[in-house]
Amino acid sequence: MSTERRKRRVFVKTYGCQMNVYDSDRMAEALAPHGYERAEAAADADLVILNTCHIREKATEKVYSDLGRLRDLRSERLAQGGGDMLLAVAGCTAQAEGEAMLDRAPYIDLVVGPQSYHRLPELLARRQREGKSQLDTEFPLISKFDELVRHVEAAPPSAFLSIQEGCDKFCTFCVVPYTRGAEESRPAAAVLAEARMLVQAGARELVLLGQNVNAYHGEAPEGGEWTLARLIRAMAEIPDLARIRYTTSHPRDMDADLIRAHGEIPALMPFLHLPVQSGSDKVLKAMNRGYTADDFRRIVDALRAARPDIALSSDFITGFPGETDEDFAATMRLVEDVGFAQAYSFKYSGRPGTPATGMRGQLKDAVKSERLAVLQALLEEQSTAFNRATVGRKTDVLLERPGRHEGQLIGRSPWLQAVHVSAVDLKVGDMATVEITACHPHSLAGVLALASSRSAAA
Ligand code: 5AD
Numbered sequence: 524m525s526t527e528r529r530k531r532r533v534f535v536k537t538y539g540c541q542m543n544v545y546d547s548d549r550m551a552e553a554l555a556p557h558g559y560e561r562a563e564a565a566a567d568a569d570l571v572i573l574n575t576c577h578i579r580e581k582a583t584e585k586v587y588s589d590l591g592r593l594r595d596l597r598s599e600r601l602a603q604g605g606g607d608m609l610l611a612v613a614g615c616t617a618q619a620e621g622e623a624m625l626d627r628a629p630y631i632d633l634v635v636g637p638q639s640y641h642r643l644p645e646l647l648a649r650r651q652r653e654g655k656s657q658l659d660t661e662f663p664l665i666s667k668f669d670e671l672v673r674h675v676e677a678a679p680p681s682a683f684l685s686i687q688e689g690c691d692k693f694c695t696f697c698v699v700p701y702t703r704g705a706e707e708s709r710p711a712a713a714v715l716a717e718a719r720m721l722v723q724a725g726a727r728e729l730v731l732l733g734q735n736v737n738a739y740h741g742e743a744p745e746g747g748e749w750t751l752a753r754l755i756r757a758m759a760e761i762p763d764l765a766r767i768r769y770t771t772s773h774p775r776d777m778d779a780d781l782i783r784a785h786g787e788i789p790a791l792m793p794f795l796h797l798p799v800q801s802g803s804d805k806v807l808k809a810m811n812r813g814y815t816a817d818d819f820r821r822i823v824d825a826l827r828a829a830r831p832d833i834a835l836s837s838d839f840i841t842g843f844p845g846e847t848d849e850d851f852a853a854t855m856r857l858v859e860d861v862g863f864a865q866a867y868s869f870k871y872s873g874r875p876g877t878p879a880t881g882m883r884g885q886l887k888d889a890v891k892s893e894r895l896a897v898l899q900a901l902l903e904e905q906s907t908a909f910n911r912a913t914v915g916r917k918t919d920v921l922l923e924r925p926g927r928h929e930g931q932l933i934g935r936s937p938w939l940q941a942v943h944v945s946a947v948d949l950k951v952g953d954m955a956t957v958e959i960t961a962c963h964p965h966s967l968a969g970v971l972a973l974a975s976s977r978s979a980a981a
């Protein structure tokens with residue numbers, strides 16, 4: 524371990540998914556023993572890490588434009604006699620592009636893939652010693668999960684906990700199996716230890732993360748394997764842990780026990796993000812999703828039978844190669860049938876190295892955009908209706924951060940809605956019972972009905 528004493532500052536910019544948010548914290552934590560504190564802005568940092576996303580072309584292009592801006596910032600600083608700033612690129616673009624990234628932007632000091640974060644301090648030391656850019660996009664035998672044993676003093680009220688990574692499903696449009704590698708589950712004992720640590724440090728809600736989180740099959744404490752349902756049952760026993768969520772799931776792995784768990788475990792929140800991508804069986808097949816639209820409808824019915832108030836969220840892609848008007852109409856029908864509380868929808872973006880880029884029937888951008896607009900109008904209508912329906916209801920809100928106004932706190936309902944509450948006597952980390960009084964485009968407003976006195980520090 525380095526014995527560097529001088530305080531340095533690291534700024535981590537996160538792109539993309541929640542897995543990256545979690546990884547960014549872990550990178551900062553891995554650098555802390557080497558003298559790095561977290562900076563609030565790139566301008567204040569000695570080291571800037573871009574934790575990148577490669578899922579769509581737009582995300583990747585954003586990384587390159589940000590890199591250009593950082594290079595200028597560094598030059599300005601050096602010209603004014605300030606200290607140097609190291610530029611590191613981590614995450615999925617780093618993994619996918621590797622060497623090519625250094626060719627395109629040779630001023631990058633470090634390119635490090637998502638499996639190698641525990642090697643960051645060593646890579647930085649080598650960069651300084653050798654004075655040249657470093658690249659590490661291996662899939663090492665020793666997992667980063669084993670290396671990065673975690674301890675934090677203070678956790679947010681809602682904390683991420685990564686339990687599974689990678690993907691073996693190879694949907695034909697997706698880069699994740701190539702950037703994050705094969706599916707790997709963390710041993711249950713390690714997950715539970717981290718969960719207890721986070722709750723001790725103030726978390727009241729844990730969000731279990733994985734690219735395919737419901738495919739979780741981690742080593743069990745007593746030998747054998749645990750499923751996600753089994754893990755959640757054990758986690759629900761942790762005192763003071765009020766809420767459990769998990770994301771992102773695949774419909775294929777929504778097994779009967781997990782569906783049952785939604786009806787049996789009060790701490791498991793009644794909200795599920797379950798990407799369907801399309802409502803056309805032909806498109807689903809071409810995407811290699813492994814289910815039909817009716818399979819998805821049946822899963823939703825079973826979930827609602829187990830937990831009638833469960834709300835659903837999903838991901839959609841419009842304009843996948845070969846998608847006809849009829850296929851798109853089938854997607855619209857599925858949305859009408861299911862009813863989503865929230866959704867993310869994207870135009871299909873051809874990604875290098877994925878099978879779908881070579882498929883016949885690539886669609887014009889205008890067609891993708893038009894379908895996206897039509898779909899988003901319906902999804903927006905559904906989410907507004909869902910939010911409106913909560914007005915007048917009383918619900919628990921976990922207060923997560925201060926609002927913009929004096930005495931105002933912002934939290935989340937069980938259905939992941941942002942709720943603004945005036946709560947002078949309460950603080951971040953408290954669970955409050957709130958009566959929802961109004962519905963705004965992206966949030967709800969509420970008044971305190973009754974407050975729990977248990978705080979994050981309890
Ligand atoms: N083009 C468009 N959307 C994509 N997604 C993944 N790959 C692509 C792509 N090539 C979307 C899927 C996935 C979400 C995380 O991103 O909907 O569920």
Ligand code: SF4
Nearest residue numbers: 690692693694697699
């Ligand atoms: Fe990508 Fe499909 Fe794996 Fe999800 S399940 S990460 S969409 S390959």
